[in-house]
Amino acid sequence: MTNKGKGNLTLVLVLILGVTGLHYGTTKSPWAIHDFYRRLYYIPIILAAFHFKLRGGFMASALVMFLYAPHLLLYFGRLDITVINQLLEAGMFMVVGVITGYLAEESYRRELQLQRQLSQLMKMDLLERKLRQSERLASLGQLASGIAHEIRNPLGIIKTISQTLHQEALEAGEDSLTEGLHIIESETDRANKVIKGMLDFARPEPLHLKPTNGEQVLHELLTVLRSLAKQHQVEIDSRLQSVPPLQADADRLKQALMNLMLNGIQSMEQGGTLALSLEKGTDSMALITITDQGQGIDKESLPHIFDPFFTTKEGGTGLGLSVTHRIIEEHRGTIDVTSEPGKGTTFKLHLPLAQNHIEEAPHET
Ligand SMILES: Nc1ncnc2c1ncn2[C@@H]1O[C@H](COP(=O)(O)OP(=O)(O)OP(=O)(O)O)[C@@H](O)[C@H]1O
Numbered sequence: 001m002t003n004k005g006k007g008n009l010t011l012v013l014v015l016i017l018g019v020t021g022l023h024y025g026t027t028k029s030p031w032a033i034h035d036f037y038r039r040l041y042y043i044p045i046i047l048a049a050f051h052f053k054l055r056g057g058f059m060a061s062a063l064v065m066f067l068y069a070p071h072l073l074l075y076f077g078r079l080d081i082t083v084i085n086q087l088l089e090a091g092m093f094m095v096v097g098v099i100t101g102y103l104a105e106e107s108y109r110r111e112l113q114l115q116r117q118l119s120q121l122m123k124m125d126l127l128e129r130k131l132r133q134s135e136r137l138a139s140l141g142q143l144a145s146g147i148a149h150e151i152r153n154p155l156g157i158i159k160t161i162s163q164t165l166h167q168e169a170l171e172a173g174e175d176s177l178t179e180g181l182h183i184i185e186s187e188t189d190r191a192n193k194v195i196k197g198m199l200d201f202a203r204p205e206p207l208h209l210k211p212t213n214g215e216q217v218l219h220e221l222l223t224v225l226r227s228l229a230k231q232h233q234v235e236i237d238s239r240l241q242s243v244p245p246l247q248a249d250a251d252r253l254k255q256a257l258m259n260l261m262l263n264g265i266q267s268m269e270q271g272g273t274l275a276l277s278l279e280k281g282t283d284s285m286a287l288i289t290i291t292d293q294g295q296g297i298d299k300e301s302l303p304h305i306f307d308p309f310f311t312t313k314e315g316g317t318g319l320g321l322s323v324t325h326r327i328i329e330e331h332r333g334t335i336d337v338t339s340e341p342g343k344g345t346t347f348k349l350h351l352p353l354a355q356n357h358i359e360e361a362p363h364e365t
């Protein structure tokens with residue numbers, strides 16, 4: 001029982017005992033006064049019915065009857081028709097207690113039902129909004145990928161010409177020109193990165209799912225990442241178990257994992273350890289865990305990290321995690337994140353195993 005419930009129970013009991021005390025303490029007073037006291041019993045009975053519903057109304061009125069009945073015998077000194085009449089009158093306590101309790105219970109039940117209907121409606125509304133959002137994202141994606149294709153070619157030309165001019169400016173010792181051309185090249189690279197991210201995000205091609213050796217995918221990924229990690233004073237601690245083949249598209253999976261590993265490395269500005277593990281998860285799934293010791297993600301940002309274009313990095317596109325999320329979803333896998341600001345972040349990926357191999361027992365390497 002809650003503290004409020006305990007408080008209400010105490011109030012009801014104190015009122016019942018108080019009124020009973022008035023009855024027993026004034027046995028010599030005229031009956032009219034007792035008639036008045038008797039009516040006071042309705043207060044705790046109605047209170048009990050309101051707070052504790054049917055059970056409360058019934059128990060409070062039963063307690064009142066139990067305490068009040070002996071007083072009648074004491075007052076009148078015999079059991080005659082007057083006492084029986086008074087007892088019948090006191091029976092009204094039960095009637096009032098039970099009816100009020102029943103009504104309180106009914107209104108409580110109706111309120112609960114309304115609340116349930118309301119939350120169902122809200123869920124439906126949320127689903128509808130999500131559906132509309134994904135429809136909007138899909139058409140936005142198509143539009144974006146069309147534009148991205150068109151922009152990529154001129155960007156390529158700008159970069160090539162700028163590189164040639166850069167070379168010539170270097171040879172001619174034109175420092176201010178060299179600096180300007182360097183900026184053009186790095187900005188072209190950044191624009192290219194955004195476009196690549198958008199194309200990945202909007203890529204309409206289906207995955208080529210087939211039984212894939214997860215351990216090998218991660219080994220290949222580590223080969224590419226080790227030198228970058230070293231540059232950032234990050235040590236990679238990999239614990240890869242042999243698990244049955246995953247049902248995956250190796251290239252896309254690598255891309256998804258690469259985004260997570262890159263984020264992990266970038267989050268550790270002072271260096272640290274990036275832990276990567278592969279093991280057998282639950283329900284015919286493999287579990288890949290990536291943990292960094294970086295700056296972590298604050299509570300406000302956490303719900304948005306998978307949103308396209310959400311970034312807290314200067315020069316970031318904010319597309320890395322949305323691409324990763326899309327790829328893992330397309331694999332029918334799940335991705336979960338936990339993060340503690342100042343301590344680090346963990347991403348857990350559950351990926352389905354290939355159907356014909358899920359009975360194979362995993363073994364350590
Ligand atoms: N391991 C991590 N540690 C701390 N913050 C993270 C981590 N992973 C993601 N984030 C946060 O989520 C945001 C979105 O990540 P996402 O990979 O989508 O984009 P980005 O890394 O900012 O840009 P890009 O991937 O183009 O470099 C990041 O800007 C960062 O704030």
Ligand SMILES: [Mg+2]
Pocket residue numbers: 259262263320321
């Ligand atoms: Mg990123």
